[in-house]
Amino acid sequence: MRRLTSTTIVTALGATALLVPASAAHAHEYEYDTVQTDIGVTAVGPEAATPGDAVTYTLKVTNWGRAATSTFVRLTLPTGTTDATHEDRPVVTNRLLVNNLPPGETDTFKVTAKIGSHGNAKDLPANFVVDGGEGDFPLYRDTNPSNDTVNVTTKNTKEVVGPRLSLKGVLKGIKQTGRTHVHKVTVTNTGDAPTERVQFTGSMHPKSKGVFGVKGVKDANGTFNSTGLSYSLPALKPGASRVITVGVRTTKQPGGFGGLYTAGAVGTDVDLDLRG
Incomplete structure (x- = not known):
């Protein structure tokens, strides 16, 4: 069988010269004879990281054949990871080229990236695979596929708190007695996961003459009366808020302002004392 010397073709990875058997470029003239060798990869990465950190993975590709x-x-790389670079150049199509690696030699690569959140999972997995290509003209036939893949697991140091509620409120119109005043209460999910439905309740000041109207309870199930209110609010996504406005009649005597509010969901419960 006639063999040709290697020839050069240009790849899509930055127009890098890729050394392949000449028979791949002239298959119409000569029978294609694929190189057989053993290419393996190892990798190390950070033991722990917080999403958003810049991290480095060190890869070693060895020709054992x-x-x-x-x-x-x-x-x-972990889901959501961005800005992957190698030697200050972007890593395109999530692939690195190892060009013309001699037998017994090892090439080392350092890949830096801004690590993603991976849905706040406990671990941030990465995977690296050496690949000789597919189709009719692969770059080589690997004689030992067992060392073609390596996994690196990085612990996610971001605290996963699940759903968490907060309550904030203000009173408006309490300077004059004998008139109505308003409770403006904000329920916020400050956690990392959606809540289930939120139970929102309020008890008015004993000297109050009672609630006359509630706003901000669209899509909620519940009601109010002279002494308080109780509503089941739709679930809140992380960072989402709902503002509830309660109109209350006051007495002609000083006092009787505000109320005591509670917001609760599975795994979280919070109180707000808004009484004057």
Whole structure:
């Protein structure tokens, strides 16, 4: 069988010269004879990281076989990871090119990236695979696929708190007795996960003449009366808020302002004392 010397073709990865067997470029003239060798990869990364941190993965690609060849390293970084670079150049199509690696040699690559949240999971997994290509003309035939893949697991140091509620409120119109005043109460999910439905209740000051109207309870189930209110509010996404406005009649005597409010959901409960 006639063999050709290697030839150069241009790849999509930054127009890098990729050394492949010449038979791949001239298959119409010669029978294609794929190189057989053993390419393996190892990798290390950060033991722990907080989403948003810049991290570095160090990859080592080794040719354990007897023939020089080129290969690709396919990268699968934690979900949401951005700005992956190698030697100050962006990593395109999540692949790195290892060009013409001689037998017994190792190439080392450092990939930096801004790590993603991966849905606030406990671990942030990454995966690296050496790949000789597919189709009719692969770069090589790997004789030992067992070392083609490596996984790196980084612990997510971000606190996962689940749903968490907060209550804030203000009173308006309490300077004059004998008139109505308003309670403006904000319920917020400050946690990392959605709540289930939120039970929102309020008890008026004993000297109050009672509630006459409630706003901000659209899509909620519940009611109010002269002494208080109780509503089941729709679930709140992380960071979402609902503002509830309560109109209250006051007495002609000093006092009787405000109320005591509670917001609760599975795993979280919070009180707000808004009494004057």
